[in-house]
Amino acid sequence: MKRIAFLFLTGLLTFQGFSQEEVQDKPKLVVGIVVDQMRYDYLTRFWDRFGENGFKKLVNEGFNFKNNHFNYVPTYTGPGHASVYTGTSPMNHGIIGNGWYNKFIHESVYCVGDASVNPVGTRDDAGQMSPHRLKTTTFADENRLHTQMRGKTIGVALKDRGSILPAGHTANAAYWFHGGDEGKWISSSFYMEDLPQWVKDFNDSDKVEAYLKTWNTLYDINTYHESGSDLNEFEGGYRGKETATFPYDLTKLGDTDRKYEILKSSAYGNDITTDFALAAIDAEDLGRDDITDVLTLSYSSTDYIGHNFGVNSKEVQDAYLRLDQNIAEVLKQLDEKVGKGNYTVFLTADHGGVDVPAYLKSVNIPAGYFESDEFTKALKEFTLKEFEVENLIESVYNSQVFFNYEVMEQTGINFSELQSKVAHYILQLDQIDKVFTRDQLSSGSFVTGAGSAIQNGFNQKRSGDVVYVLDPATIVYSKTGSTHGSGLMYDTHAPLIFYGNGVKHGSTTKRTEIIDIAPTVSAILGISFPNGTTGTPLHMLLEKGESEISE
Known part of the structure; x- marks a missing residue:
């Protein structure tokens, strides 16, 4: 070896x-x-x-x-x-x-x-x-x-x-x-062109149906000291149940016309995955x-x-x-x-x-929620005022700003100038930590830190023209539940x-x-x-x- x-x-x-x-x-x-x-x-x-x-x-x-x-x-x-x-x-x-x-x-x-x-x-x-x-x-x-x-x-x-x-x-x-x-x-x-017979047999069995049952804790919930209280204001839960607390009757909580969908968001989804994977090992030798x-x-x-x-x-x-x-x-x-x-x-x-930002704030840790729609509206208003041209911003997606190249060409607006002014404007906003432009990410070389992570995730052909980074534990999400996407340690x-x-x-x-x-x-x-x-x-x-x- x-x-x-x-x-x-x-x-x-x-x-x-x-x-x-x-x-x-x-x-x-x-x-x-x-x-x-x-x-x-x-x-x-x-x-x-x-x-x-x-x-x-x-x-x-x-x-x-x-x-x-x-x-x-x-x-x-x-x-x-x-x-x-x-x-x-x-x-x-x-x-x-x-x-x-x-x-x-x-x-x-x-x-x-x-x-x-x-x-x-x-x-x-x-x-x-x-x-x-x-x-x-x-x-x-x-x-x-x-x-x-x-x-x-x-x-x-x-x-x-x-x-x-x-x-x-x-x-x-x-x-x-x-x-x-x-x-x-x-x-x-x-x-x-068609599913193998073993997959058809699995689908025709009652293996999936059997998991439409009550999800309760595997062990006594009072012994689950490694997690927070079961009843709190930081969890989403299932539609049809007043509180996000165990147990969950998945048969009753599942939508009538989409009854199997709820299994994905329960622990039984992993059981179904395991059952199918083991069947694949067997059937495919x-x-x-x-x-x-x-x-x-x-x-x-x-x-x-x-x-x-x-x-x-x-x-x-x-x-x-x-x-x-x-x-x-x-x-x-x-x-x-x-x-x-x-x-x-x-x-x-x-x-x-990330930990639920609302929970972090309740224990005095800086965290927050970013309103993406309001940000996009404000950004479009800024470019209209600054350049007196409409529709310069074509899209904002995944913390990336995409410019409208056709409008830029028609109006003669300089690409680098637009990047620079948009980046400077964004950086002044609350909850924004860092901003990078296409010019920086395409021609520069970041070795460590946020710049390196952004650059490694930046595809020259597919990515946008300005990339912004939110403050730690600041997310675009509902006030309950966790999400991910940042370059911070929790993600x-x-x-x-x-x-x-x-x-x-x-x-x-x-x-x-x-x-x-x-x-x-x-x-x-x-x-x-x-x-x-x-x-x-x-x-x-x-x-x-x-x-x-x-x-």
Whole structure:
């Protein structure tokens, strides 16, 4: 393994000169687990409540990166999943948000939306999705290329973007959950013309229906000391229930015509995901031969719950205690179906989450809410007054200002002057912390801090002309529940644990970045790095000699 680590560091990407034993030591299956909206401190906060075979097993037998971060803004689900699997940031892979304003067609687009494909498994347009906006390859793509398409890739997540972006362009299949009145796992014609029989059988079973039941805490709620009070004014809750307090009768609370949708925002959504992922391992024979397969597995319900109830809620705690059991079940089945030592798992997140600002303010911590619509109106009024030209601002989206190039050309307004004056105006406003212009981000080079994060998330072709940064714990959101998107620690600090084949036990507090995951997996497999990779293989999990590594 030391020889392998040396080759990684010198950039050799093949197994030339390796012994037969070393070549055969590759894992038969790689399972990438992304937990949506998982802050790093959930590992430590709930540690004493976890069982021995889930999160604790990964940490106690794997390698724990305690200081792992996203190196870009915005920290959203689409960019997060893309960055984990491509080994680069939105600057290169192009997924600059869950959605963004497309200045070439003058309308907003969804990161995986694709009207050119047909839904499979449903008639709903929820099936019109593909990875066509992802500009670079994932490590799953590179594994498919390396194995002459013999290694399989299957993507699984409740969210379409959580399944599609990790699985990449060459996946055998990506499946996501369509709630509504159907409660089915679906796909699109990008991958297949019809669902495999095993997926049809799963959809026809009562597995999903069985979760339309009461969600109560896994353990006595009075023992949930690691979270805030159950009854408070900082949580959203479900329509139809007066208070956001346990228990929740999901059958009664679900909309009559969209009864399965509520499952996504309950802890049972992760159970459904686990059930389907285990069915995929079985039916697709993942990890059953010597050609490495990839399963991308994303747990989305934690994000829905965090948005609804906030990061300090009993609901979030219960979701993670139940997710711990899901992780334990996945590891158990991998041991039985693939075999101990025959697979490699990594677990990370796509972003973190902020404490509810209303709660922070109640305990005297600076926080607030930013009114985006009022800001946009004021900005348009400013440019009209300053330049005496209407419609200079075409759109404001994801904290980015998009100029109307046609109006600028028609009126002869200087682009740099417009940037400069708009940036100066925005910076004077309350709740604005920093502002960057296209000129700065395209021609300058920021090494650290907010400038670097903004630049790493800035795609020259897709991003706007002025980017602004809000004050810490200041969000564009409702007064209840948590959200994410910033470059601050509560959004960037995410867990990263490697476990299994090729991974030594240990930990480190050295800073690592989310873009290091894909090249690390590629190095373990001995395949080409994804073609846009800017991250670095985490050699410390493969060799001795690093400080803080323990057996």
